[in-house]
Amino acid sequence: MARQHIDARGLSCPQPxxxxxxxxxxxxxxxxxxxxxxxxxxxxxxxxxxxxxxTVAASEExxxxxxxxxxx
Amino acid sequence: MSRAVxxxxxxxxxxxxxxxxxxxxxxxxxxxxxxxxxxxxxxCFGRDIAGAIGIHRAGVVQYxxxxxxxxxxxxxxxxxxxxxxKPSGGxxxxxxxxxxMIAMIGALVFLxxxxxxxxxxxxxxxxxxxxxxxxxxxxWIGTLFFKKGFNLGRGQVQSWSAGLMIPLLxxxxxxxxxxxxxxPGEAQSGVLWYSLSGPGAAYAPLGxxxxxxxxxxxxxxxxxxxxxxxxxxxxxxxxxxxxxxxIALLVAAFITNLFLGQFNPGFEGQPVAHTMGLWNFMGMVxxxxxxxxxxxxxxxxxxxxxxxxxxxxIFALGLLAGAALAHNFGLASSPAGIGPHGMAAVIIxxxxxxxxxxxxxxxx
Numbered sequence: 353m354a355r356q357h358i359d360a361r362g363l364s365c366p367q368p369x370x371x372x373x374x375x376x377x378x379x380x381x382x383x384x385x386x387x388x389x390x391x392x393x394x395x396x397x398x399x400x401x402x403x404x405x406x407t408v409a410a411s412e413e414x415x416x417x418x419x420x421x422x423x424x
Numbered sequence: 425m426s427r428a429v430x431x432x433x434x435x436x437x438x439x440x441x442x443x444x445x446x447x448x449x450x451x452x453x454x455x456x457x458x459x460x461x462x463x464x465x466x467x468c469f470g471r472d473i474a475g476a477i478g479i480h481r482a483g484v485v486q487y488x489x490x491x492x493x494x495x496x497x498x499x500x501x502x503x504x505x506x507x508x509x510k511p512s513g514g515x516x517x518x519x520x521x522x523x524x525m526i527a528m529i530g531a532l533v534f535l536x537x538x539x540x541x542x543x544x545x546x547x548x549x550x551x552x553x554x555x556x557x558x559x560x561x562x563x564w565i566g567t568l569f570f571k572k573g574f575n576l577g578r579g580q581v582q583s584w585s586a587g588l589m590i591p592l593l594x595x596x597x598x599x600x601x602x603x604x605x606x607x608p609g610e611a612q613s614g615v616l617w618y619s620l621s622g623p624g625a626a627y628a629p630l631g632x633x634x635x636x637x638x639x640x641x642x643x644x645x646x647x648x649x650x651x652x653x654x655x656x657x658x659x660x661x662x663x664x665x666x667x668x669x670x671i672a673l674l675v676a677a678f679i680t681n682l683f684l685g686q687f688n689p690g691f692e693g694q695p696v697a698h699t700m701g702l703w704n705f706m707g708m709v710x711x712x713x714x715x716x717x718x719x720x721x722x723x724x725x726x727x728x729x730x731x732x733x734x735x736x737x738i739f740a741l742g743l744l745a746g747a748a749l750a751h752n753f754g755l756a757s758s759p760a761g762i763g764p765h766g767m768a769a770v771i772i773x774x775x776x777x778x779x780x781x782x783x784x785x786x787x788x
Contacts, residue, residue: 362578
């Protein structure tokens with residue numbers, strides 16, 4: 353299963369969610385890794401994933417940032 | 425406090441609670457002396473601060489509103505407590521300053537920010553319906569740009585001192601307010617200007633205003649409360665999270681106003697409002713689009729400033745500059761109607777926003 357990577361660090365609202373949503377729509381399944389640099393975007397991307405039927409398989413802090421893995 | 429602790433305010437119930445608390449507090453702030461149907465309007469209070477420090481000299485709107493200082497400092501405290509103080513910035517700062525200026529000018533043509541759209545509706549001001557429609561239209565135009573790849577570019581991690589600048593600025597203003605309190609019958613106290621009549625002369629006691637601002641700043645930082653984002657996320661993602669907060673604010677403020685006898689339905693003679701429907705609409709189209717392109721309503725920009733986001737800080741300074749221009753150039757409305765150059769301000773503001781929108785669309 354191919355894993356897509358998105359680096360949304362440094363982007364302001366709503367860009368991280370837009371990028372994640374676009375990738376989820378295009379992939380329609382699989383695994384998506386997204387890097388984010390703030391807690392609000394982590395929550396927003398998690399909500400967007402759930403509403404699109406994806407699962408937040410991992411959500412961890414890496415250095416000062418966050419790494420989310422979404423699966424479907 | 426650990427980040428591992430679940431953020432209970434970033435849940436549906438949490439944002440509904442925060443919106444409701446803001447609505448109730450707004451009603452009581454009005455009862456305690458803040459201007460009617462304004463209570464805690466971010467644009468109006470930013471304009472009053474601009475008057476208090478003398479960068480405009482409209483005599484009826486001069487008061488160093490403690491609520492605004494509290495918004496930033498309360499958010500700053502929450503960000504520190506929950507390890508979310510993370511200085512960053514450098515994403516098109518001058519563009520964000522201009523967006524802040526235009527947002528304030530548009531808001532002052534309508535006479536209120538998105539928060540006041542809600543508070544005016546909750547007080548029975550029918551003119552705010554035009555503002556709400558304008559706000560939704562402005563945000564909708566913003567979403568079209570987002571779909572075309574609009575992006576102001578990445579910010580970078582900045583030094584902790586950069587992130588402290590806006591909170592320190594607010595502390596400095598608070599010090600001035602404490603050093604130079606209002607003197608009855610005097611338009612000046614030390615370096616600060618005060619209104620002797622008009623909305624600037626209507627204010628709740630300092631302690632209540634400051635506590636309300638700090639509390640709302642703290643809660644809004646945790647819940648990510650954003651009135652523009654509420655509309656944007658429904659249009660863009662069919663996501664209701666922020667909209668629940670928006671609706672909770674409206675309902676809670678409405679019920680509080682009913683309870684306190686502050687609900688007066690109608691169009692004519694509404695407090696600090698005019699009846700020019702088209703310009704109520706257009707003012708908020710401009711403000712709504714500017715807030716959308718900048719990524720947050722004026723309240724949210726202040727809360728982000730408290731977290732160390734210097735891009736939001738630049739936007740907030742743009743709001744102050746816009747308030748000064750709006751009054752110095754006759755762009756701001758009054759209860760009599762739009763200012764002498766209000767129409768020109770809306771047209772030029774919209775043109776600049778469309779330019780910023782088109783110029784920053786990057787096809788991936």
